[in-house]
Amino acid sequence: MNILEKEITIYDIARKLNISAATVSRGLMNHPSVNVNTKQRIVETADQMGYRSNHLASNLRKKRSNIIGIIVGNLNSSFMSNIISGVDSVLSKANYNLIISQSLDNIDKEVNIAQAMYNNRVDGLLVSLAYDTENAEHFESFVKRGIPLVYFDRTFPHEQCPGVAIDNVKAAYDVTQHLIEQGCKRIVHVTAYRLSAVALDRFNGYKQALLDNNIPFDESLIIYTHLGMQDGEKAAHQILNMPERPDAVFAINDACAVGCLLELKKHGINIPEDIAVAGFNNDREASIVEPNLTTVNYKGYEMGEVAAQILVDRLNNVTDTVTDNKLILKSDLIIRESSLRKK
Amino acid sequence: MNILEKEITIYDIARKLNISAATVSRGLMNHPSVNVNTKQRIVETADQMGYRSNHLASNLRKKRSNIIGIIVGNLNSSFMSNIISGVDSVLSKANYNLIISQSLDNIDKEVNIAQAMYNNRVDGLLVSLAYDTENAEHFESFVKRGIPLVYFDRTFPHEQCPGVAIDNVKAAYDVTQHLIEQGCKRIVHVTAYRLSAVALDRFNGYKQALLDNNIPFDESLIIYTHLGMQDGEKAAHQILNMPERPDAVFAINDACAVGCLLELKKHGINIPEDIAVAGFNNDREASIVEPNLTTVNYKGYEMGEVAAQILVDRLNNVTDTVTDNKLILKSDLIIRESSLRKK
Numbered sequence: 001m002n003i004l005e006k007e008i009t010i011y012d013i014a015r016k017l018n019i020s021a022a023t024v025s026r027g028l029m030n031h032p033s034v035n036v037n038t039k040q041r042i043v044e045t046a047d048q049m050g051y052r053s054n055h056l057a058s059n060l061r062k063k064r065s066n067i068i069g070i071i072v073g074n075l076n077s078s079f080m081s082n083i084i085s086g087v088d089s090v091l092s093k094a095n096y097n098l099i100i101s102q103s104l105d106n107i108d109k110e111v112n113i114a115q116a117m118y119n120n121r122v123d124g125l126l127v128s129l130a131y132d133t134e135n136a137e138h139f140e141s142f143v144k145r146g147i148p149l150v151y152f153d154r155t156f157p158h159e160q161c162p163g164v165a166i167d168n169v170k171a172a173y174d175v176t177q178h179l180i181e182q183g184c185k186r187i188v189h190v191t192a193y194r195l196s197a198v199a200l201d202r203f204n205g206y207k208q209a210l211l212d213n214n215i216p217f218d219e220s221l222i223i224y225t226h227l228g229m230q231d232g233e234k235a236a237h238q239i240l241n242m243p244e245r246p247d248a249v250f251a252i253n254d255a256c257a258v259g260c261l262l263e264l265k266k267h268g269i270n271i272p273e274d275i276a277v278a279g280f281n282n283d284r285e286a287s288i289v290e291p292n293l294t295t296v297n298y299k300g301y302e303m304g305e306v307a308a309q310i311l312v313d314r315l316n317n318v319t320d321t322v323t324d325n326k327l328i329l330k331s332d333l334i335i336r337e338s339s340l341r342k343k
Numbered sequence: 344m345n346i347l348e349k350e351i352t353i354y355d356i357a358r359k360l361n362i363s364a365a366t367v368s369r370g371l372m373n374h375p376s377v378n379v380n381t382k383q384r385i386v387e388t389a390d391q392m393g394y395r396s397n398h399l400a401s402n403l404r405k406k407r408s409n410i411i412g413i414i415v416g417n418l419n420s421s422f423m424s425n426i427i428s429g430v431d432s433v434l435s436k437a438n439y440n441l442i443i444s445q446s447l448d449n450i451d452k453e454v455n456i457a458q459a460m461y462n463n464r465v466d467g468l469l470v471s472l473a474y475d476t477e478n479a480e481h482f483e484s485f486v487k488r489g490i491p492l493v494y495f496d497r498t499f500p501h502e503q504c505p506g507v508a509i510d511n512v513k514a515a516y517d518v519t520q521h522l523i524e525q526g527c528k529r530i531v532h533v534t535a536y537r538l539s540a541v542a543l544d545r546f547n548g549y550k551q552a553l554l555d556n557n558i559p560f561d562e563s564l565i566i567y568t569h570l571g572m573q574d575g576e577k578a579a580h581q582i583l584n585m586p587e588r589p590d591a592v593f594a595i596n597d598a599c600a601v602g603c604l605l606e607l608k609k610h611g612i613n614i615p616e617d618i619a620v621a622g623f624n625n626d627r628e629a630s631i632v633e634p635n636l637t638t639v640n641y642k643g644y645e646m647g648e649v650a651a652q653i654l655v656d657r658l659n660n661v662t663d664t665v666t667d668n669k670l671i672l673k674s675d676l677i678i679r680e681s682s683l684r685k686k
Contacts, residue, residue: 050487067463075427075443081419088447097459099442100418104431116440120410120463144393229627258631284572285631288601 008051016045068096068311069122071113073105073130073154077255078284079300083152086304087126094312096123105131111138118142124311129154131196136161148314152307154198159325164307166331168198171296172205174333175250175278178294180213182341184248184276186221190235190260191252193224202252202280221246225256232259239275240267247275248339254279254286254295261289261338276339291337298331351394359388411439411654412465414456416448416473416497420598421627422643426495429647430469437655439466448474454481461485467654472497474539479504491657495650497541502668507650509674511541514639515548517676518593518621521637523556525684527591527619529564533578533603534595536567545595545623564589568599575602582618583610590618591682597622597629597638604632604681619682634680641674 010028014021019038027034027042034042068091072080084100091098101117103110110130117125118141125142127149136156142149143160155163179187189206192199210217223238225231232251236259239246249264251257257279261271269275271291278294279286286293306327353371357364362381370377370385377385411434415423427443434441444460446453453473460468461484468485470492479499485492486503498506522530532549535542546565553560566581568574575594579602582589592607594600600622604614612618614634621637622629629636649670 050484065463067459069442074424075418076421076424078419081417084418084445085447088445092452097444097456099412099444101440101442102427102431104428109435113440116410120408141393262631285628288605288628288631290633 008049013042013045013049013051016049017041065121065123066096067122068098068124068126068308069117070098070100070126071110071117072100072102072128075100075102077281079281079298082300083304086301087308088304090305090308090312096312103130107132114138122147124148124150124315126307126311127151129156131192132194148311150307150311150314152303154196155326157326162310162325162327164303164310164327164329166298167328168201169205169208171280171331171333172202172250172252173209175280175294175296176206176209177213178333178335179248179250179276179278179339180209180215182272182276182339185215186218186244186246187248187250188221188223188239188246189250190223190225190232190256193226199252206250227253227256229255229259232256232261233263236260236263236267239264249275249277251278252280254281254283254293257293257295258285258289261293272337272339272341276341278339282334286336289338294336294339295334296331297334299329303329351392356385356388356392356394359392360384408464408466409439410465411441411467411469411651412460413441413443413469414453414460415443415445415471418443418445420624422624422641425643426647429644430651431647433648433651433655439655446473450475457481465490467491467493467658469650469654470494472499474535475537491654493650493654493657495646497539498669500669505653505668505670507646507653507670507672509641510671511544512548512551514623514674514676515545515593515595516552518623518637518639519549519552520556521676521678522591522593522619522621522682523552523558525591525615525619525682528558529561529587529589530591530593531564531566531582531589532593533566533568533575533599536569542595549593570596570599572598572602575599575604576606579603579606579610582607591620592618593621595623597624597626597636600636600638601628601632604636615680615682615684619684621682625677629679632681637679637682638677639674640677642672646672
């Protein structure tokens with residue numbers, strides 16, 4: 001095994017077959033001037049010798065890599081794997097290979113990955129921003145170079161880069177409205193330790209629903225966390241220690257809602273009678289936890305498909321599919337037993 | 344936005360700054376012969392003009408892309424995202440970027456991805472085979488070319504490609520032995536519709552434990568499925584329809600075990616008193632489902648780290664870390680309430 005082994009060239013193939021390098025080259029490109037039998041021998045010999053089609057060099061010439069990059073915050077959710085499956089299905093049909101990188105919600109890592117994808121010349125890029133990302137300067141090189149970039153889920157407003165997302169204000173409004181209709185008045189909102197655009201939208205939806213129902217907003221009912229399952233458990237302890245017990249919890253993701261629900265149950269709280277619980281995302285655990293979790297169903301697969309299709313259309317210079325720069329997908333409130341007090 | 348916009352070269356930068364292209368080139372490579380202020384101007388101008396370091400061309404020369412590829416069957420499990428996090432942590436430290444592709448457990452897609460990764464010249468490759476893959480010929484091009492390849496989890500025996508996995512025979516033996524110790528005698532084994540090497544190992548572990556406990560193997564207790572959560576639900580119906588009711592279920596993954604457990608509960612079966620249930624993988628849902636699921640903890644993060652480290656060592660021509668070609672990681676039986684009859 002020798003990494004520095006010499007790269008096989010068309011000259012090596014030509015020497016082996018005792019024909020000209022030009023013939024080898026034409027044969028490999030399936031040129032009509034080369035005899036079928038000769039072509040066959042060229043291809044077989046190239047294969048035996050381990051010849052690589054020299055994609056890199058050929059990419060340099062035609063400036064197409066046929067690779068699409070996707071950058072996501074974290075692969076660790078069924079929601080994100082659904083998105084990637086949707087993307088994969090569209091790109092496979094369009095003959096692109098997908099390469100995936102995760103920023104682990106770290107802005108520095110996101111900058112590095114973006115640079116690597118740029119240098120390795122992806123033909124297009126799909127991005128869901130890291131949780132902490134506040135600007136998108138590290139993607140400007142793509143814009144300048146005319147490489148199509150489509151944001152999804154955690155989007156960034158940009159004239160040349162379409163975004164695909166759901167209406168987070170409305171979805172959070174619907175969850176809160178549902179809890180109020182179930183008779184809840186002291187609704188804890190479990191949100192992110194630092195408000196991203198998505199978290200802020202959901203926060204605003206929550207507040208607006210309270211306002212519309214004449215329930216005063218109470219800052220002491222807001223819990224800021226890192227949104228993991230264990231953070232949900234910690235949130236449960238904060239809730240149990242509140243001087244006046246809340247009657248509902250609305251966490252902005254399912255992992256956190258599930259952790260909170262299980263910990264409240266452990267402490268003898270009846271769900272939903274004592275405290276109703278709702279999450280967001282419709283991750284797999286939402287229908288495993290007991291009682292099953294009320295949540296917002298976010299069509300991950302569809303979001304992936306739509307974002308990938310916009311990208312492919314841009315690569316083919318078809319742009320009429322997007323009339324608006326921001327595409328809002330439908331999301332649905334899924335009411336399950338964790339919040340259903342009125343049956 | 345014009346995809347065909349001309350690529351910026353060092354000549355463009357040189358013209359703009361009215362210096363020689365050679366100086367620009369040396370400046371960009373941080374050569375000591377170039378004055379610090381000039382370097383600064385060169386770098387700034389290159390940046391403004393959207394110059395790309397021409398990684399591709401430079402990769403062609405030095406034959407290093409600094410990219411490692413990883414091919415997995417499916418990203419859709421917390422186990423797999425743990426593996427990828429482990430890989431990511433080692434590669435980041437070694438200054439490699441990781442690109443991920445999923446075969447969706449489809450051998451044809453795996454062949455395509457392997458080809459794309461080869462043509463795009465990853466420096467090394469990590470592979471967990473698609474469920475259906477029976478030979479590894481499509482990876483021979485890497486071996487021939489001296490590109491290090493390390494298998495993990497679903498490995499393939501190959502003299503030049505190390506594999507990192509757990510002892511699936513032993514782990515399945517331990518699960519079955521535990522169920523027998525809890526008083527179970529009619530243990531259903533839910534396995535894959537077609538036996539991969541991993542599934543076969545677990546099947547053998549199950550059979551060996553029965554044998555060692557003088558329990559005759561009964562083919563009518565074996566259920567062959569596609570191992571999804573819904574397949575687990577279907578398995579539950581098969582179990583409920585068996586003429587003599589089994590007293591335990593051992594499914595070879597958690598998703599399937601959880602689906603089966605929930606469906607059995609819906610039909611009034613007490614878990615673990617009537618039927619004990621055990622899974623495999625220690626996915627997140629195993630500690631969400633009630634009762635919590637007995638399973639095998641597979642250290643995904645560690646497996647990712649170890650596989651990546653072997654790869655990095657090979658890239659650096661350090662090979663003494665692997666004494667054997669197959670590295671067996673420890674796995675642990677996690678006993679939870681779903682199987683605990685004797686308390």
